[in-house]
Amino acid sequence: MTVFIAILITGAGTYLMRGGFIFLLAERQFPPLALRTLTYVAPAVMGALVMSMLTTPEGSIQIGVPEFAGLAVAAILAAKTRNHSVTLAGGLLVFWLCLWLI
Amino acid sequence: MSERQRYIKQGLLTVLPLFVPVIPFALAFGIAVDVAGIAPLLGWSSTPLMFGGAAQITLLTLLGEGASMAAAVTAALIVGARHLLYSVTMAPYFRHQPRWFRWVGPYVLIDQVFMLASTFEARHDPDAFRWFYLSAGFMFWFLWMLFTGIGLFIGPIVPDAWQLSFAIPILFIGLLAAGINSWQQVAVAVVAAGVTVALASLPNRSGLLIGATLGIALGFLFERFRR
DSSP: OOHHHHHHHHHHHHHHHHHHHHHHHSSSOOOHHHHHHHTHHHHHHHHHEEEEBOTTTSBOOOHHHHHHHHHHHHHHHHHHHHHHHHHHHHHHHHHHHHHOOO | OOOHHHHHHHHHHHHHHHHHHHHHHHHHHHHHHHHTTOHHHHHTHHHHOOOOOOHHHHHHHHTTTTOOOOHHHHHHHTTTTHHHHHHHHHGGGTTTHHHHHHHGGGGGHHHHHHHHHHHOOTTTTHHHHHHHHHHHHHHHHHHHHHHHHHHHHGGGGGOOOOOOOGGGHHHHHHHHHHHOOOOHHHHHHHHHHHHHHHHTTSSHHHHHHHHHHHHHHHHHHHHHHHH
């Protein structure tokens, strides 16, 4: 029962975080500076998210040659092709190849 | 094919390659539920009720480790706090939309849907935006329902040596690189990433939020002093 209540509360909180500003701000006109600043949300959050995935909860970074090579190849492929299948296949192949060689 | 059908089809199809790297995450979810000793159906109920991968795993893992309900819920909400930023960013696109869409849309506002919607080429056309957003969002939702269910059975038996979970950072760096169009955005991503690493030992992954916030602050300065 505790688990289910915890799921319900977190689910409601998650929904409110996703919807809060949409409910509050959808009727308002945004100033241009605010709109231009919002174009930085995606790169900032994604950059932070990737690094957060590569660190342990204790704070040590888990990135060796295979990880670095895989991510670098994925970033280049994504920027050049904008195709997510190619990006994933290329990044994972390089990652596994390095794991196997080293 | 009508314009509407075209955007719906585009939304459904764009999601497929993005979902492939999420499959290992669904398996990791299955492992987390198994390790936490939570009944499979109860664990799976977090999928429709929360619809957020990392937050679900955080909540169930902490509960399984014996954390108090308040501590586990707080940690899971902090992990998901970046959604506040998505909500602000998406608000202008919900301006010329029917009321029901403002209530349904946030339910599927996950990382990938945010990235797809904020880089969708016809996002300034309210109808196109709505069709694309809903078809991509609910396609992702449907697949996550299905694969977290499968993950409960398969997760506990996949060999660790494959390191399949590395597909997830690859997915996100791909989304990042495909969405960048200026050196200022590169600088913002690098600063956010660097600060997150420097603050990685803070509890509940709060370094992520501080890193992202400082990155956005830098972006604000770029725009404020742009000539």
